[in-house]
Amino acid sequence: MQVAIFGAGYVGLVTGAVLAELGHQVTLVEVDADKREAIRAGKPPIYEAGLDTLLPRVVGQGRLTVTEDGPEAVRQADVIFIAVGTPPLPSGDADLTYVRAASQAIGAGIDSRRRRVVVNKATVPIGSANLVEVWITDSYREREGTMPESDWFAVASNPEFLREGTAIYDTLYPDRLVLGADVPWAVEMLRHLYAPIIAQDFSPPPECPRPRGQGPVPVVESDRISAEMIKYAANAFLATKISFANEMAAICERVGADVVQVMAGIGLDSRIGPRFLNAGAGWGGSCFGKDLAALMYTAHEYGYAPKILAATVEVNRDQRRLIVQRVQEALKTIKGRRVAVWGLSFKPGTDDLRDAPAITVIRELLRLGARVAAYDPIAMDNCARQHPELEVQYGPDALAVLEGAEALVIMTEWEHFRDIPLEAIRARLAQPHVIDGRNLLDPDQARAAGLHYRGIGR
Ligand SMILES: NC(=O)c1ccc[n+]([C@@H]2O[C@H](COP(=O)([O-])OP(=O)(O)OC[C@H]3O[C@@H](n4cnc5c(N)ncnc54)[C@H](O)[C@@H]3O)[C@@H](O)[C@H]2O)c1
Incomplete structure (x- = not known):
């Protein structure tokens, strides 16, 4: 399939390189000229295991290209991903400036000659798919004057769960794919795009062999709002697991227990699981803090004061x-x-x-x-x-x-x-x-x- 991806950061670049490796034709749309230049030269602008060999290969084969011209990339594409940053505002709400700019570029390039699905891969506040749809429609109207009826474009939510450091592995062998859309044909297009990953019938790239026992990847089909919520709920739960371990650590120190042994002891319970129970300096990174803040902001918007998240x-x-x-x-x-x-x-x-x-x-x-x-x-x-x-x-x-x-x-x-x-x-x-x-x-x-x-x- 022809794929356009807005944002060539940790998520967009890895997603693009992997989809290109699986045989799709991918165009990255990136506003940062230095990143574009590095990618064109096959050099990853970020550190990510395996990308130093995967990227030059797909660029060299002509399967992955990069441009600043969003509307042109959209004209060629069947599937258009939004993978731009959604940094936190001082209020805790997510800043949708970049998502809006990408949506407007999509509206400036999209036309009704074929069906296209616009996919929100960035982590966005609940309901943002509705906004993306409105921004695309407004931008289209600005160009064409009117918007033809019918369902020739749909906005879907396909949240990303990759972890930095193992991003290629997580993209090829994910625990699950979440496909949130309000029209069935959008889900079908995404199932087609991801078919090699879902069925696990691709030849693994040399830098990322298939793990033993890897079977077909489960697909969660949901409505858009639920898909957006799945992403926030997942990150909130993972962060809570670590904070829970740290609270237990505080008690362990006082009573003379060893939290490492205690967490090993509870982690063997299949209802709990061993991962994300490491006590220490705590969690960080680009996602947990920002996503928890955004989820708490949303909760407050709707009159609920979250207690566990706080x-x-x-x-x-x-x-x-x-x-x-x-x-x-x-x-x-x-x-x-x-x-x-x-x-x-x-x-x-x-x-x-x-x-x-x-x-x-x-x-x-x-x-x-x-x-x-x-x-x-x-x-x-x-x-x-x-x-x-x-x-x-x-x-x-x-x-x-x-x-x-x-x-x-x-x-x-x-x-x-x-x-x-x-x-x-x-x-x-x-x-x-x-x-x-x-x-x-x-x-x-x-x-x-x-x-x-x-x-x-x-
Ligand atoms: N990094 C992760 O581990 C991770 C995991 C899951 C989900 N996410 C989510 O994915 C999204 C992207 O995260 P990231 O870490 O890849 O961010 P990033 O900052 O690394 O990359 C975003 C890229 O988008 C580019 N960009 C900004 N506006 C643009 C526009 N209008 N058109 C084209 N390009 C534009 C930026 O220059 C940048 O290169 C965020 O919403 C994040 O929460 C990130």
Whole structure:
């Protein structure tokens, strides 16, 4: 099929590259000239595992192209995705400026010669599909004067659940596809588009083999409003699971239990499940905070004050404070002291710093007068560029930033941090304080190596 995708960010670029790999003809519409240039050259403008080989391949084969001309891309397309950003406004509501601009470009290019489905892949407040329809219709009318009757275009909601770091895998082998539309033919078009993924009958690309036991992918068909709500409910539940683990951690510390053992113990219950129960510095990233804020905003708009969601956010805010408090407890006076931070990105496998707990913690440490040295295998360039206000000294490797530091704070659970010999950590630290915001190290081994170790909830 001919596919146009507005927004070549984490979601749009990966979706486009995967659909191109599956044999569709994809045009990305991107307003950022630097991103367009990088994509044309086959170079991913973001870090995402496997994209460095997948992208040049589909670009080289001519299956994925990029343009700034939205209306032209729409004229060629059967399926048009909106995958632009929906950042939070100060009120908590999502900013639909970019969705509106994309909708207007779609209205400027769309015509009634064939059936087209416009798909909201961005996470948008409940009811936004209605707005997209209105914006497209208004833009079409502005151009043509009138809008011909009949159902030659439909707006569907197909929320995205990919995780940064495993985005290609999640797109090829998703847990489920949610197709929300109010007309059956739109669902049929999307089923056709995703057919190779649903049936799992494509040849897996070399960078992302099919996992053992992977069967056909379940499809959830729903109305549009429910599809929009599924996305928010999923993120709210996942964030709540982590905040729940952190609340249990607070109690575990007080009674002398180990939250890692406790969560392992409850996670084996099939009604609970083992994932997203890691106590630590809390969740971050571009989605959870923003999506919870937007869902709470919507709830308030309709006269309901959410209680669980509010507690989820509050517990998470406290976890970042707790890390700083632990550094204060270890060093007593922070002013002028050198603190090393391992990990900047909000989770391993990505260079994304949006709402990263590490940034909050570093900002607070600097405000309290500490000197901060930081290391992250992927996200240091982004951090220097996006946060020039943070006077951080970046190090060439994890051990280098420990030289002369009086505390190490672990903020991102990059796997290779686990493999660094504890003795090497001890040897470089001027004082052996380790505040493990991800419960990455083994407390007994750390203490045996002479480290003053504190995890979360242990
Ligand atoms: N990042 C994730 O892990 C993730 C997961 C699921 C859902 N989402 C949702 O998907 C949406 C996109 O997220 P993202 O992380 O890919 O954002 P992003 O900021 O990485 O990418 C958005 C892109 O859209 C471009 N853009 C803005 N306005 C445009 C326009 N009018 N026309 C064409 N391009 C335009 C921007 O330049 C940018 O490259 C958001 O709603 C987000 O909540 C994100």
